[in-house]
Amino acid sequence: MSQQVVSSLFLRNFFLKTPVSVASPRRQRRHTLPASEFRNLTPQDAISVFEIEREAFVSVSGECPLTLEEVLGFLGQCPELSLGWFEEGQLVAFIIGSGWDKERLAQEAMSAHVADTSTVHIHVLSVHRHCRQQGKGSVLLWRYLQHLRCLPGLRRALLVCEEFLVPFYRKAGFKEKGPSAIAVGSLTFTEMEYPLGGLAFARRNSGC
Numbered sequence: 001m002s003q004q005v006v007s008s009l010f011l012r013n014f015f016l017k018t019p020v021s022v023a024s025p026r027r028q029r030r031h032t033l034p035a036s037e038f039r040n041l042t043p044q045d046a047i048s049v050f051e052i053e054r055e056a057f058v059s060v061s062g063e064c065p066l067t068l069e070e071v072l073g074f075l076g077q078c079p080e081l082s083l084g085w086f087e088e089g090q091l092v093a094f095i096i097g098s099g100w101d102k103e104r105l106a107q108e109a110m111s112a113h114v115a116d117t118s119t120v121h122i123h124v125l126s127v128h129r130h131c132r133q134q135g136k137g138s139v140l141l142w143r144y145l146q147h148l149r150c151l152p153g154l155r156r157a158l159l160v161c162e163e164f165l166v167p168f169y170r171k172a173g174f175k176e177k178g179p180s181a182i183a184v185g186s187l188t189f190t191e192m193e194y195p196l197g198g199l200a201f202a203r204r205n206s207g208c
Contacts, residue, residue: 035087038083039086041079041082041094042075042079043075045075046068046071049084050071052094052126052127052129053124056127056129065110065184066123074096074097074098077113078113078115081096081097081148087131091128092128092131093125093137095122095140095144096122097120097148099115099119100112101117101119104177104180105159105181106181106182107182107183110123118153118154119158120154120196121158122144123159125137127140138172141172142172145157148196149197154196155197158177159174160182160190161189162187162188162189174193176192177192178190
């Protein structure tokens, strides 16, 4: 699988706000950041990613899904399996995934990336504390799944989540595979799967 940052129909700049400035187009291009933009993450985004993740998870479970070193590793090895939502240049939500090569997720999947496989392991979806309860998580997850459909060879996405998050992912189209073998401290998880179809399906239905 290519490690280059990729672009697709679903990663083009997405504008939510109507500019109120009447400055010339040249001046707007020079000084105005996109109101809302979706793109793959890079190692340069790692600090912002980790700060959002740490605030979101440590206060709830005391554990971060990914350490800063793991974030840097995944964004260096497989940036095409990540997606960030930026508003006026600031990261407000993100998803990080990696490749996996077995039917079910195992404990080692938490820190591993296996290249050139048909399965994506979604490690974390997180939204900045000031942007929660606005539906951003659902929007970002939908865009991420459409983006994965445009990547050659991918057939499914796997994740593990706590029981209270099962309805959220079920609504997005994930199906439960049963209790997960993964545990973090005293936390237990449910494993869920999302079928991505194939490249032909993606091209026919997503405009790739």
